[in-house]
Amino acid sequence: METMPNYSSSEERNYTIFAFTENKVGLLNRIVIIFTRRHINIESLTASESEVPGVYRYTIIIRARYEQVEKLVKQIAKQVDVLRASFYPEEETIFQEIALYKIPMTSMINSHEVEKIVRDSHARILTVDPLYIIIEKTGHLDETRALFEQLKPFGILQFSRSGRVVITKHMKDLSAYLREQAEAYL
Amino acid sequence: MSVALEIKEKEPKPETKKMLVTGAQGVLLSLLEEGVDTIFGYPGGAIMPIYDALYDFSDRLTHYLVRHEQGGAHAAQGYARITGKAGVCFATSGPGATNLITGIADAQIDSTPLICVTGQVFSHLLGTDAFQETDVLGVTMPVTKWSYQVTRAEEIPEAMAKAFYIATSGRPGPVLIDITKDAQNATFEYEYKKWNKIASYFPVPKLKQSEIIAAAELINQAKKPFVIWGQGVLLGRAEEEFKAFIEKAGLPAAWTILGLSALETEHPLNVGMLGMHGNYGPNIKTNECDVLIAIGMRFDDRVTGDLKRYAKQAKIIHIEIDAAEINKNVHADVAVNADAREALQALLPLVEKREHKEWVQSFFDAYKIEFNQVIREQLFPTTSGGIQMGETVRIISELTEGKAVLVTDVGQHQMVGMRYYNFKETRSNITSGGLGTMGFCLPAAMGAKVGAPDRQVVAIIGDGGFQMTLQELGCIFQYQIGVKVVILNNNFLGMVRQWQQLFHQKRYSFTEMVNPDFVGIAKAYGIAGSKVSEREYLQGQIKQMLAHEGPYVLEVVVEKEENVFPMVPAGESVANIRLD
Numbered sequence: 213m214e215t216m217p218n219y220s221s222s223e224e225r226n227y228t229i230f231a232f233t234e235n236k237v238g239l240l241n242r243i244v245i246i247f248t249r250r251h252i253n254i255e256s257l258t259a260s261e262s263e264v265p266g267v268y269r270y271t272i273i274i275r276a277r278y279e280q281v282e283k284l285v286k287q288i289a290k291q292v293d294v295l296r297a298s299f300y301p302e303e304e305t306i307f308q309e310i311a312l313y314k315i316p317m318t319s320m321i322n323s324h325e326v327e328k329i330v331r332d333s334h335a336r337i338l339t340v341d342p343l344y345i346i347i348e349k350t351g352h353l354d355e356t357r358a359l360f361e362q363l364k365p366f367g368i369l370q371f372s373r374s375g376r377v378v379i380t381k382h383m384k385d386l387s388a389y390l391r392e393q394a395e396a397y398l
Numbered sequence: 399m400s401v402a403l404e405i406k407e408k409e410p411k412p413e414t415k416k417m418l419v420t421g422a423q424g425v426l427l428s429l430l431e432e433g434v435d436t437i438f439g440y441p442g443g444a445i446m447p448i449y450d451a452l453y454d455f456s457d458r459l460t461h462y463l464v465r466h467e468q469g470g471a472h473a474a475q476g477y478a479r480i481t482g483k484a485g486v487c488f489a490t491s492g493p494g495a496t497n498l499i500t501g502i503a504d505a506q507i508d509s510t511p512l513i514c515v516t517g518q519v520f521s522h523l524l525g526t527d528a529f530q531e532t533d534v535l536g537v538t539m540p541v542t543k544w545s546y547q548v549t550r551a552e553e554i555p556e557a558m559a560k561a562f563y564i565a566t567s568g569r570p571g572p573v574l575i576d577i578t579k580d581a582q583n584a585t586f587e588y589e590y591k592k593w594n595k596i597a598s599y600f601p602v603p604k605l606k607q608s609e610i611i612a613a614a615e616l617i618n619q620a621k622k623p624f625v626i627w628g629q630g631v632l633l634g635r636a637e638e639e640f641k642a643f644i645e646k647a648g649l650p651a652a653w654t655i656l657g658l659s660a661l662e663t664e665h666p667l668n669v670g671m672l673g674m675h676g677n678y679g680p681n682i683k684t685n686e687c688d689v690l691i692a693i694g695m696r697f698d699d700r701v702t703g704d705l706k707r708y709a710k711q712a713k714i715i716h717i718e719i720d721a722a723e724i725n726k727n728v729h730a731d732v733a734v735n736a737d738a739r740e741a742l743q744a745l746l747p748l749v750e751k752r753e754h755k756e757w758v759q760s761f762f763d764a765y766k767i768e769f770n771q772v773i774r775e776q777l778f779p780t781t782s783g784g785i786q787m788g789e790t791v792r793i794i795s796e797l798t799e800g801k802a803v804l805v806t807d808v809g810q811h812q813m814v815g816m817r818y819y820n821f822k823e824t825r826s827n828i829t830s831g832g833l834g835t836m837g838f839c840l841p842a843a844m845g846a847k848v849g850a851p852d853r854q855v856v857a858i859i860g861d862g863g864f865q866m867t868l869q870e871l872g873c874i875f876q877y878q879i880g881v882k883v884v885i886l887n888n889n890f891l892g893m894v895r896q897w898q899q900l901f902h903q904k905r906y907s908f909t910e911m912v913n914p915d916f917v918g919i920a921k922a923y924g925i926a927g928s929k930v931s932e933r934e935y936l937q938g939q940i941k942q943m944l945a946h947e948g949p950y951v952l953e954v955v956v957e958k959e960e961n962v963f964p965m966v967p968a969g970e971s972v973a974n975i976r977l978d
Contacts, residue, residue, distance in 0.1 A: 286722035
């Protein structure tokens with residue numbers, strides 16, 4: 213909401229939507245139906261307690277047009293239990309994802325290749341078990357996907373990637389926003 | 399301390415006014431605290447503790463036993479619309495709650511404050527598919543402004559206080575409070591404090607003077623300004639400010655069907671109705687004006703027609719309390735995100751006195767064309783055909799001197815009713831606008847009459863809509879609620895038939911109705927009634943109905959294949975409004 217678009221509003225881009233809420237039963241559902249009703253697919257969604265105690269941060273990634281996101285965020289902000297909702301294009305954020313890969317121990321034993329791949333891709337081995345190893349890789353989608361492709365020949369037993377966690381580049385904190393918002397209303 | 403917490407700290411702390419009551423009693427005491435004296439409802443297993451407690455409250459709370467929960471929700475809507483207070487309805491869990499949903503959805507889209515209290519199965523049974531268990535919060539989530547499930551009696555006062563605050567503040571809407579049976583049964587120390595602040599809820603934006611100045615500048619420069627207003631004027635109780643504003647700036651003004659009656663029909667600046675079946679002038683002038691001033695309305699598609707060809711030549715000012723409505727359908731050049739009354743009060747001193755005589759006159763020139771081509775024959779038929787809906791409404795309007803409350807259902811009769819009733823008083827029009835709920839009218843009229851017992855309440859219903867909720871004749875009879883019900887019977891689902899005629903090559907697919915004896919139905923319910931099918935008796939029958947003490951059903955057999963014109967065909971530009 214802070215940023216005006218400097219590109220064609222008909223262009224689809226990745227946006228990060230933040231919703232700061234109180235911890236209320238059913239609120240996740242209330243937020244999600246705003247998207248589903250408009251046929252907008254959520255690419256990823258994470259929820260956690262924010263830097264303010266008792267306030268939860270939903271981080272929602274969608275691919276959409278600017279005006280679509282703007283309307284969505286207004287609908288989210290309108291929900292009674294939502295403290296604040298905002299959105300940012302990718303370039304105004306720093307984000308990260310994490311992926312876990314489960315590989316059979318036999319692949320590790322039979323070749324040194326896996327170890328080399330792990331080292332070269334700046335991943336790390338999280339757990340070693342007699343039957344399997346679990347590799348952890350933090351990185352953007354293309355990086356975790358590349359590692360997936362490299363590990364594929366060794367047999368990936370399980371693969372799981374987290375939703376995106378996002379921090380904005382600007383320096384204003386949530387409290388300042390909330391104060392501003394509270395002042396804008398009676 | 400964080401601001402979120404600071405704001406939370408400011409939330410009201412309950413004062414000490416403690417007494418030991420059951421959750422059920424707590425619900426009713428909360429209603430009394432909020433000034434409620436009327437409830438529409440229907441009992442059932444999961445809400446029995448509340449009904450048991452209600453037995454002892456009957457001196458302070460009047461409960462109307464509706465015949466179907468949908469009727470309860472619509473009755474509460476009618477009550478809310480006429481009184482401006484929140485309407486209250488009760489229902490049990492499962493089917494009782496799901497039967498409310500049409501009314502809740504209607505209230506949500508038409509911004510009507512509603513408090514729906516539903517019983518729920520015991521909390522230990524939640525999620526077990528218990529008898530009459532429905533996830534009513536989940537089911538109603540898309541159509542409620544807020545909802546809350548109470549599983550402990552102690553939560554009741556706060557939940558109820560928040561419910562009333564949320565339902566009635568800002569842009570109003572329906573709130574659902576679902577209460578498990580064990581929470582109704584448990585005893586707790588009751589204390590009540592009204593709510594007027596919630597940390598995460600911002601119902602009324604602060605007026606920004608810069609926005610007002612920008613709006614006033616546009617209005618003062620305009621050569622062809624045009625006001626379109628909606629229910630925001632009524633909800634904000636801004637009728638006086640609105641009138642002063644348009645009179646000073648000389649602004650022709652047209653209404654959405656939910657804004658109707660905020661300004662008397664015959665006011666010299668009231669140029670009529672917007673949208674699909676609105677008046678000719680307001681539709682074509684939308685695409686001729688240079689400044690379009692929208693007040694408390696949301697640019698519904700039935701008002702705008704094709705958005706790509708809607709008022710493109712005009713600068714648009716949008717005065718609206720709900721930020722999410724601004725730039726939703728139509729881009730506003732100047733957005734005033736504020737309460738209508740406050741905004742108009744601030745605008746008034748800044749707008750210059752103007753008359754725009756020629757421009758205003760052009761609306762009446764357009765009206766003349768419409769009158770000659772469409773209206774005259776509907777209001778004063780010269781042919782010997784069947785009774786016209788329009789003439790029926792005209793006669794009702796004349797005999798009630800424009801002072802009745804007009805409640806309409808959905809369809810042709812609705813458009814005709816609102817086009818031709820000559821409103822003299824504000825808050826006199828009740829209809830289902832956004833949702834277009836057939837079956838709304840009879841229960842809503844019942845609720846309106848309960849809310850305004852001293853006013854004449856006339857329900858105008860089609861033969862289709864009447865049969866969707868006619869069971870409420872039982873409630874009307876039991877409590878002798880003196881509504882006057884006029885069934886405009888054309889033995890057709892008239893509006894659908896009209897579309898079939900115009901857009902589906904007269905393929906009248908399942909729109910013809912073989913109807914029962916409506917007067918006989920009324921009589922079976924102990925309600926007086928009569929039927930008229932000839933013009934010469936129409937006036938006399940309406941007179942008789944209006945003079946009758948108590949409820950009355952008048953069946954008017956109207957012309958079978960009458961069409962409502964003008965009409966902006968769906969998806970067309972408002973400029974392409976058809977007169978025939």
